[in-house]
Amino acid sequence: VETRLAAALADADMPPVLYGGLKREELHRTGSVILHEIYFDGLGGDGQAAGSIRAALAKAWGSFETWAKDFRRTGLSLAGGSGWVILAYNLHARSLRNHWAWDHMHGAAASVPILALDMYEHSFHMDYGTQAAKYIDAWFRNLDWEAADRRYAQATAIGAT
Ligand SMILES: [Fe+2]
Numbered sequence: 001v002e003t004r005l006a007a008a009l010a011d012a013d014m015p016p017v018l019y020g021g022l023k024r025e026e027l028h029r030t031g032s033v034i035l036h037e038i039y040f041d042g043l044g045g046d047g048q049a050a051g052s053i054r055a056a057l058a059k060a061w062g063s064f065e066t067w068a069k070d071f072r073r074t075g076l077s078l079a080g081g082s083g084w085v086i087l088a089y090n091l092h093a094r095s096l097r098n099h100w101a102w103d104h105m106h107g108a109a110a111s112v113p114i115l116a117l118d119m120y121e122h123s124f125h126m127d128y129g130t131q132a133a134k135y136i137d138a139w140f141r142n143l144d145w146e147a148a149d150r151r152y153a154q155a156t157a158i159g160a161t
Helices: 002-010 016-041 051-061 064-077 132-141 145-159
Strands: 084-090 095-101 111-118
Touching: 002 016, 016 111, 051 064, 051 095, 051 145, 064 084, 064 095, 064 132, 084 145, 095 111, 111 145
Parallel strands: none
Antiparallel strands: 084 095, 084 111
C-alpha cells in the first residue's frame, strides 16, 4: 500500500477518490497489524490480573469485576459481526476506557491500546462455533497481565509528560 501511495502521489492525474481509497487501506492495514500484535502480546499468561493496571481498572469502574463485565458485554455485542474490544488509556482524558471497534480503524483519538480482543469470526469460530462467550472466557483465562501492566505504565508515563 505504501508503494502504491508513493506512485499515486507522483501521478498528477490520480483522481482524489482513488487516492482516498489507498489512504483508507493504509489506515485499515496499520490498525490490523497493531491490534493483532497487541492481541497476541496480551496472551500466554495465567489470567490473574495484578499490578497497577488491576488497581486502576478497579478504581475507574468501581471494581475490577465491573470493568470485566463491561469488556465482556462489549465483546458479545460484536459476536454476530466482527471487530475489536480495546481497553485503552486515553492520553487526553487521562483515563481508561473500553472501546467498541467495529473494524481496525475505530478508536478514540489519543487512545493507547492496553488490551485488544479480536472478535472477528476467524478468531473463535473454529474452536467455539457460535459460542463467543466461551471464547471470551478462554481469552480472559490466558491473559498476560504483566504485558498489560507494562503497556499501562508506558501509556501513563507518556500521558504525564
Ligand atoms: Fe484477527
